[in-house]
Amino acid sequence: MCPGRLIFRTIGATVMTDRIHVAVGVLRDDQSRILITRRAADAHQGGLWEFPGGKVESGETIQSALAREFLEELGTRVLETAPLCEITHDYSDKAVLLDVHWITAWEVEPRGLEGQPLAWVPPDELENFEFPAANQPIIEAIAAQA
Numbered sequence: 001m002c003p004g005r006l007i008f009r010t011i012g013a014t015v016m017t018d019r020i021h022v023a024v025g026v027l028r029d030d031q032s033r034i035l036i037t038r039r040a041a042d043a044h045q046g047g048l049w050e051f052p053g054g055k056v057e058s059g060e061t062i063q064s065a066l067a068r069e070f071l072e073e074l075g076t077r078v079l080e081t082a083p084l085c086e087i088t089h090d091y092s093d094k095a096v097l098l099d100v101h102w103i104t105a106w107e108v109e110p111r112g113l114e115g116q117p118l119a120w121v122p123p124d125e126l127e128n129f130e131f132p133a134a135n136q137p138i139i140e141a142i143a144a145q146a
């Protein structure tokens with residue numbers, strides 16, 4: 001048995017276990033504009049734009065995590081979602097699995113309840129905003145389906 005290999009496997013397993021599962025929602029209005037919000041300066045990937053959402057808590061489905069996060073962050077009630085894409089990305093300080101859904105039915109106009117700026121952006125203008133690196137494939141998936 002090669003000790004080096006054993007250590008490598010152990011480290012690999014630890015990284016996988018620690019991957020953070022995140023529910024991310026892409027909300028489109030009746031003019032096909034997409035809602036983005038700006039992350040707080042002191043947050044992970046702070047100051048960059050994002051699609052609203054957050055960590056999936058123990059026992060939650062993606063839908064229930066999205067419903068909770070949209071209510072907490074925006075005051076919006078999520079009624080229905082549909083899968084858009086799944087992204088795994090390793091930042092230098094954490095690894096994430098972004099489970100991205102369209103928000104296909106919702107009520108109550110979003111407001112920045114945590115003081116975060118909001119913007120409604122046509123799909124082909126999303127590339128003008130600075131997002132975390134993990135978001136590039138999401139922007140491409142939106143453009144492909146818009």
Ligand SMILES: Nc1nc2c([nH]c(=O)n2[C@@H]2O[C@H](COP(=O)(O)OP(=O)(O)OP(=O)(O)O)[C@@H](O)[C@H]2O)c(=O)[nH]1
Pocket residue numbers: 020022023024043044045049050051052053054055069094096098132133134135
């Ligand atoms: N919500 C959201 N998170 C994203 C996006 N892209 C991306 O890399 N992330 C990463 O996903 C992780 C979790 O998201 P979050 O910070 O919104 O989690 P949360 O709402 O539960 O916040 P909390 O940490 O205050 O409880 C962060 O490390 C964040 O950098 C995105 O488009 N939206």
Ligand SMILES: [Mg+2]
Pocket residue numbers: 052053054055069073
């Ligand atoms: Mg969040």
